[in-house]
Amino acid sequence: xxxxxxxxxxxxxxxxxxxxxxxxPTSIEETAQALRIATDHRxxxxxxxxxxxxGYGHRTYPDVxxxxxxxxRIQVWEPEDLTLVAEAGVPIAKVEQxxxxxxxxxxxxxxxxxxxxxxxxxTGLSGYQRFRYGPSRDRVxxxxxxxxxxxxxxxxxxxxKNVTGYDIPRLMVGSMGRLGLIGAVCLKLVPxxxxxVTVTVDDPAAAQAALYRPLAILSTPTxxxxxxxxxxxxxxxxxxSVGTDLINGLAWPAPPSGLMTWSLRVPPSCLQEAIDRLPxxxxxxxQHGVGLVECGTPDLDLQSALKLREWxxxxxxxxxxxxxxETLYEQxxxxxxxxxxxxxxxxxxxxxxPYGVLNPGRLPGGI
Amino acid sequence: MTxxxxxxxxxxxxxxxxxxxxxxxxxxxxxxxLYAKDSGVYTGNPTLVVMIHNAEEVxxxxxxxxxxxxxxxxxxxxxxxxxxxxxxxxxxxxxTTRMNSIEHIDAENRTAWVGPGVINLDLSNVxxxxxxxxAPDPSSQSACTVxxxxxxxxxxxxxxxxxxxxxxxxxLEVVTDEGxxxxxxxxxxxxxxxxxxxxxxxxxxxxxxxxxxxxxxxxNAPDVRTLAVAFPTIEDAAATVSGIIAAGLIPAALEMMxxxxxxxxxxxxxxxxxxxxGALLLAEVTGVTEAVDAEAQIISRIxxxxxxxxxxxxxxxxxxxxxxxxxxxxxxxxxxAAPDYYLHDTVVPRTSLVxxxxxxxxxxxxxxxxxxxxxxxxxxxxxxxxxxxxxxxxELDKVKAxxxxxxxxxxxxxxxxxxxxxxxxxxxxxMPLLFSDVDLDAQARVKEVFDAEGVFNPGKILPEGSRCFDxxxxxxxxxxx
Numbered sequence: 001x002x003x004x005x006x007x008x009x010x011x012x013x014x015x016x017x018x019x020x021x022x023x024x025p026t027s028i029e030e031t032a033q034a035l036r037i038a039t040d041h042r043x044x045x046x047x048x049x050x051x052x053x054x055g056y057g058h059r060t061y062p063d064v065x066x067x068x069x070x071x072x073r074i075q076v077w078e079p080e081d082l083t084l085v086a087e088a089g090v091p092i093a094k095v096e097q098x099x100x101x102x103x104x105x106x107x108x109x110x111x112x113x114x115x116x117x118x119x120x121x122x123t124g125l126s127g128y129q130r131f132r133y134g135p136s137r138d139r140v141x142x143x144x145x146x147x148x149x150x151x152x153x154x155x156x157x158x159x160x161k162n163v164t165g166y167d168i169p170r171l172m173v174g175s176m177g178r179l180g181l182i183g184a185v186c187l188k189l190v191p192x193x194x195x196x197v198t199v200t201v202d203d204p205a206a207a208q209a210a211l212y213r214p215l216a217i218l219s220t221p222t223x224x225x226x227x228x229x230x231x232x233x234x235x236x237x238x239x240x241s242v243g244t245d246l247i248n249g250l251a252w253p254a255p256p257s258g259l260m261t262w263s264l265r266v267p268p269s270c271l272q273e274a275i276d277r278l279p280x281x282x283x284x285x286x287q288h289g290v291g292l293v294e295c296g297t298p299d300l301d302l303q304s305a306l307k308l309r310e311w312x313x314x315x316x317x318x319x320x321x322x323x324x325x326e327t328l329y330e331q332x333x334x335x336x337x338x339x340x341x342x343x344x345x346x347x348x349x350x351x352x353x354p355y356g357v358l359n360p361g362r363l364p365g366g367i
Numbered sequence: 368m369t370x371x372x373x374x375x376x377x378x379x380x381x382x383x384x385x386x387x388x389x390x391x392x393x394x395x396x397x398x399x400x401l402y403a404k405d406s407g408v409y410t411g412n413p414t415l416v417v418m419i420h421n422a423e424e425v426x427x428x429x430x431x432x433x434x435x436x437x438x439x440x441x442x443x444x445x446x447x448x449x450x451x452x453x454x455x456x457x458x459x460x461x462x463t464t465r466m467n468s469i470e471h472i473d474a475e476n477r478t479a480w481v482g483p484g485v486i487n488l489d490l491s492n493v494x495x496x497x498x499x500x501x502a503p504d505p506s507s508q509s510a511c512t513v514x515x516x517x518x519x520x521x522x523x524x525x526x527x528x529x530x531x532x533x534x535x536x537x538x539l540e541v542v543t544d545e546g547x548x549x550x551x552x553x554x555x556x557x558x559x560x561x562x563x564x565x566x567x568x569x570x571x572x573x574x575x576x577x578x579x580x581x582x583x584x585x586x587n588a589p590d591v592r593t594l595a596v597a598f599p600t601i602e603d604a605a606a607t608v609s610g611i612i613a614a615g616l617i618p619a620a621l622e623m624m625x626x627x628x629x630x631x632x633x634x635x636x637x638x639x640x641x642x643x644x645g646a647l648l649l650a651e652v653t654g655v656t657e658a659v660d661a662e663a664q665i666i667s668r669i670x671x672x673x674x675x676x677x678x679x680x681x682x683x684x685x686x687x688x689x690x691x692x693x694x695x696x697x698x699x700x701x702x703x704a705a706p707d708y709y710l711h712d713t714v715v716p717r718t719s720l721v722x723x724x725x726x727x728x729x730x731x732x733x734x735x736x737x738x739x740x741x742x743x744x745x746x747x748x749x750x751x752x753x754x755x756x757x758x759x760x761x762e763l764d765k766v767k768a769x770x771x772x773x774x775x776x777x778x779x780x781x782x783x784x785x786x787x788x789x790x791x792x793x794x795x796x797x798m799p800l801l802f803s804d805v806d807l808d809a810q811a812r813v814k815e816v817f818d819a820e821g822v823f824n825p826g827k828i829l830p831e832g833s834r835c836f837d838x839x840x841x842x843x844x845x846x847x848x
Contacts (some may be wrong), residue, residue, distance in 0.1 A: 079613070080609055080612060080718045081716045081717055083716070124557055126557075130556075135556065147809070151809070155802075158781055159716055159783055159786070161747070164798070164801060165801075165802065165810050165828060165829070166569070166810050166828070167520070167566055167568065170565035171561060174557065174560075175561055178561075190617070230658050232661075233657035233661060238655060268477075269475040290556050316555050318557075340551055341549050348561060351809075351812035352812075364559045
């Protein structure tokens, strides 16, 4: 097939899934141009960042893979304003290293070296500190998104407080790219205090009751840990109230891995029950006070997963497939029961991607 | 639905009375006049006013109004300032204040299901026994409703550390343009699919009517320090704000007031404000005792480096209450200066505070308007307050012109139109200052998705003509527009 994309740079396809073409636009303008051309040719485009979160959502069999790796500029960083504007393809690890030197953070989850800001936001993922600071979508101030038909839509603003128009930036977070490719985003940063510790605790519920707004309380199959930061005296007294086994700094557990990975989401009060219901062979990281359990399985025990899904949905939650063999996606819905208001979701997507070009079908309900 | 609907609609009136009974439908000239405006300067003309009790009634009213081609304008306590609840082209004003039940406080999940008519402060008072509160705390919190907070994505002094209302809403039950009752979001983290709950918050009643909300409650802090720091100039106070943020501290609140504002408050409240100082900074830190003591010390040190005249640290809750009363009752005190006031709301990046404030005073001087300031300095959220006498011909127009200019200077500094009051009627004509045609069209599409016929609060937020159909590129084949 003839390349209709003209001068738009072609991507190195080694790390990318198979498609007729792979593009690596270097600017928001080039990205918009690529999507306009894709729309004109009715080609399906799969957006690819670091490839870390592609396990989420229904499968897309694309004509074109568009990688954001060349959208890699940090456009603005105002340390005194605690705001940062970065393009989609900037690796979180890279930006965290830069910010860390100035005691600031995005609080986005650092999954390896390659995971990008755009990927984490499009998937709607948050760092473990969300118990204290809320999810990532609470810190997205402005987005410049390129819609499926190649419009560049900016919404929000580069200030920390804003009600100027509809909150499209919030809608972009977790939209799986269906409303647009998040070309650039302005994030509200959080200052990193001078002292941080990780405390091993015996009873996570007691720790939650004793601590005033810790960063996180996490359980894994082997231990429970509380994560604290703040001024030295504060951290010392808080830590002493829950345990004696201290590690300096934040010793986050490794994310669970396995043949299948799942994201189990329940109201926080159901978290212990969720842990108790997991098959004993599963690996997990459970977030107390949040209600999120990331799971990794040693086998393809789909029946257990579906039972957990049934229960979590009955509690108002969800059991979302985060990764697994391709055949799994043919056997069941990676999202589970679609949410209310599906018609509105469908119509919103139709306004931002009228021809079904960008990541088509990935959202719940196959939208 | 753009034609004025000043005459009553007899068919709709009869239908609403049969649905709700006469005591819930108000139609006299006086009653309609009472609901014609909010707390800002714009006035509308309600066709009818209905008081509702539950979602089913809202749904019935929406369906009836739609059949009669009359818009529906939701209204809480009417404390809004951007005319979001003003029925500009007539319509049914749907008052939610009676939907004020706090249904279920869930201490373990730190949530509560509440009606839109619940008064903001009532919710925090009711949850005291659980050690929890509702974090958004607008100055009007003793009167404003949670529904109104959701509509405007309200903030308040403490949203510096806790974020605006949208960060505290987990789920919404909403009546759609078709009169269906739908719940979006939920009690678990990261509900799947698009974040409809998120787009509804801050939509000023233009996308649907919220009939119930699952709100997040925040643990009360074990200890608090409130510092009142007097400075010779606004510049020194603003530099202290920047210094605090740059030092890596996000206090619970960082509020500033200028000398004129202090003087009118002091005249009325006798709180012992330092009226000879150029500016007062209120800084509040919350947390465990060790943290608040350490942070209060850091703030004192930074303030002293910036020429602080005095630093008062309020430890007891009584001392703190006096300081906060002076802050939150500021707008009532203004009546001494002039019979009317126009309270503005714009935002600049916090590093632009000094320059923005300089221009605010310059505009006041040029227009010969008394300009007082009490604002959320930590967020860069300015609230210039213009005191004036609306009975003097031309005064209101002059104030409105100055208001537009205030927005303009903030946008030039990299700011936005509104931080917490919303756009409503007040600022919709200024939206193109910030957004391109394509940006506005995308927003208009959002409105169209939820309310294609314009039944909900028409004409708000977006300027007329925002929806474009052609951006100069050929329409691809196979599309009909």
